[in-house]
Amino acid sequence: MNNLVIGQFVPGSGILYKLDPRTKILMTIAYVFLLVFANSWPTYLWSAAFLLMALVLTKQGLGLYWRGIKPILWLILFTVVLQLLFSGGTPVLFAFGPVKVTLPGLINAFYVVVRFVLIVLMSTILTITTPPTAIASAIESLLKPLKVVKVPVSELALMLSIALRFVPLLMGETDKIMKAQKSRGMSLSTGSLIKRAKAVVPLLVPLFVGALQRALDLANAMEVRGFESAEGRTRYRELSYSKADAWAFGAVLVFAFGFIALNFVS
Amino acid sequence: MVIKIEGLDFAYGAGKQSVPVLKNINVTIQKGMITAIIGQTGSGKSTLVQQLNALLKPTKGTVQIGEHVVTNKTKEKELAPIRAEVGMVFQFPESQLFAPTVLEDVMYGPKNFGATDEEAKKAAKTALKRVGFDATLYEQSPFNLSGGQMRRVALAGVLAMNPQTMVFDEPAAGLDPQGQEELLNLLKSLRDEGKTVVLISHQMDQVLALADRVLVLKDGEIAADEPVDQLFSRPQSWFAEQHLDLPETIAFQKQLEEKGFVFDGLCKTVPDLAKAIKKQLDPTKIQTLGSTISENGEANHE
Structure with a gap:
């Protein structure tokens, strides 16, 4: 059970550890969002390159990420099989009676695997470099605007951090x-x-x-001990953006523009 | 059934992140004895006892449990029969209760090891009776019981499997004094039946009163492995080194020895100690002391 890397924080010294957790969450969301629209091998290549850069910046061994992927290999295999068997189209590569494996199916299956692995790795990077408590306070901070429409953000954040503490x-x-x-x-x-x-x-x-x-x-x-409301609690670590965050946002912007451009080209 | 541990190393995790816990353990747990395992928290006691019924497999070395030999490579399937031979009662075992009724919960173990419903029920009732559980509550949900009663059900759940060896990890923690007393009597009666009992305890008085042999663990290594009398004959400084307390009577005896008293052997109980002291006192002063410490060791205010 302790071999599960997804959702686990691993202390380290890479640049990504120094980023504000809010930056990392927004980066991950942007990355995953864009990836859904990837439609050709240049965009996947571009996305993979960005991921590789992030991986290097965590300064963690690749073995750690491999252990992160391993538990979901079956899930990946399952989706591949589904893609292969039910994609349709022409030309047909093999056929066993009613079951046909087509070229578009094969290409789709390949893309699905790449997309899956990229998404999982990016979220793994987030959790490996960010302690759960930091993620919780970042979520609270990011949700703050919702207070205007009476969403109990502080309570939600407290619930989240307690839940994480219980894991x-x-x-x-x-x-x-x-x-x-x-x-x-x-x-x-x-x-x-x-x-x-x-x-x-x-x-x-x-x-x-x-x-x-x-x-x-x-x-x-x-x-x-006198708890009444989660509102207005002070915290031990205040979140603050630094120069590194500006660089990170810049990198994501460059990635996004490149991604959109490549998507249009093809 | 003898349990023989040879050249055992154990570490949690693997590779770079592994945490070594036990180092080069060589121990034989003798049949029909109460073996106590003592040591500071974190010294590896719980990890060691989990080797005894193969919940953990050695990283290096072998554990021989009766006819079964467990090594690093033993397959999970081969371990199941070992669990029938070595029963394990964890700390706060009441957290393992799950069945809708007390009786069903106690029957769970025997049924897993192949008993029919009838046999399991019989074994469960015998075990529940043995731990002094009220027969009118057999059909109750275990979650409605008091803490002490839950502990009894959990104990019965392991007793009902009728294992040849039973391991108890701090079984008395959190029980009231009467519950503790009953539990200790249960351990003694198991030994008297010829069963092997292994006991982890932090209460030295318990160890002194019960154990035949004691293992002392320090930082994952065996610091002592000897009969209980021999262990407590060691100097107080040795116990301080292990961060262990002496039982109160023994500590007192050792203090008296420093003042020039001479004892032949350990006085395990307060009356024994009182008798031994009285023998050595000045006959002219014995009158006054004799009236404050009576033969049964209780203070006397006449």
Whole structure:
């Protein structure tokens, strides 16, 4: 379970670590948004080049990113197969009875894989270089304009940061309960699918009971210390943009213009 | 069943990020004894006991559990039978309860290891009776019980599997004094039946009262592995080095020894200690002291 890289912060010293988390979130959103419109190999190449630059700037080994991709390989393979089999068009490359693999299908499948990998890697870069708490406060800051239409931004942000804080706790708890039930003979890897699904019950029930109990305890602990509203809380680390952020925004702009131009050309 | 650990190293994680926890452990857990494992938090106690029923596999070295040999390469499938032989009671085991009724929860273990419904029910009832659980509550949801009762159900859940070896990770934590007493009696009765008991504890008085043999872990290495009497005969300075406390009676005895008292052997209980002290006191002063410390060791205010 600890091998999961997606969503995990890995301390480091690259330039991307020094950027304001808001910059990184906006960059990631812009990147993913643009990528959806990619329509030709030059745009994909351009996007891949931008990603590669970001990767280098994190100063983390490529092995880390490979571990980030590995758990979703099956998902990628699945989409590839779907693309291959159900794309239609001509010319047909192979045909096994009603199942046809076509050239457009093959090209599509390839693009889907590239897009998928690029998106996953870009979000992995965000989470690897940004601690969850920083992401939470960045989201709060970015959502601030919504206060005008009475969205409870501070409360949402507090909920988010509490939820994030609970993730490692729940992972520890899962590990502990899993071991306890394994000691009582639980097996998640044998038997029919239904049997396996049922085998999860002894894991899930204690996990939920424990999580709810913790939530109640936390709510009480907050109340006895005088918590009333998430509004106007001060924070230990204030967010601020720096020169590096200006460079980052510049880089994204260059990327976006290049991307749009390449998309038009083809 | 003997559990034999040879040349065991264990680290969490792999590669650059691995954290070594246990180093070169060579230990044999003897059959039919209570073996206590003590050490500071973070010394590797819990990690060590998880090797005993193969929840964790050694990074290096072997763990031989009865006829099963577990190494780094042992497959997950081969580990399941080991769990039937070595029962594990974790810290705060009540967090493992899940079934709609107490009885069903206790039956979970036996059924996993191939018992029929009838057999499982019988085993569950025997186990629940043994931990002193009220028979009128068998059909209750375990989540409606008090903490102490939940602990009993969780204990019964492991007892019902009838393992030859039972491992307890701080089983008394958070129990009231009476609950602790009952638990310790349970451990003793398991040993008296010939079962092997492994106990992690921070309470030295418990260790002194119960254990036959003690393993002391320090920073993932074995600092001592010897009979309980021998261990507590070590000088106080040694315990300070391990960041461990002495049981109160022993600490007192050692203080008296420094003042010139001579004891033959350890006094494990307060009455033993009182008797030994009385023997050595000046007969002219024994009158006054004799009236403050009676034979059973309790203060006497006559």
